[in-house]
Amino acid sequence: MCLVFVCNEDERVISRQPAPGSCPYCGGMIHAMDVESQWRFCFLPLYFRTKKKYYCSMCARHLVVKYQDYM
Numbered sequence: 001m002c003l004v005f006v007c008n009e010d011e012r013v014i015s016r017q018p019a020p021g022s023c024p025y026c027g028g029m030i031h032a033m034d035v036e037s038q039w040r041f042c043f044l045p046l047y048f049r050t051k052k053k054y055y056c057s058m059c060a061r062h063l064v065v066k067y068q069d070y071m
Contacts, residue, residue: 010038019054028058 012035019032032054039047054063 007039007041010040012036012038014050023056023059023061023063025061026056026059028056030054030063031057 014034014036016031016033019030021030022028023030032052034050035053036048036050038045038049054065055061056063
């Protein structure tokens with residue numbers, strides 16, 4: 001008996017726009033991308049998620065935004 005687990009994730013860029021600020025590493029311009037990710041199991045869509053990713057246009061680094069909660 002053989003069990004095959006077929007699962008994959010597809011990512012698609014929906015839109016790109018410039019973001020305020022500059023890169024802390026090189027000082028380049030920051031771009032924001034809206035990315036839609038979709039998990040599939042045996043070609044059936046299971047999960048959709050839209051998230052925003054930030055990257056530098058000069059050094060191509062992925063930038064992470066950390067939020068602080070002020071109360």
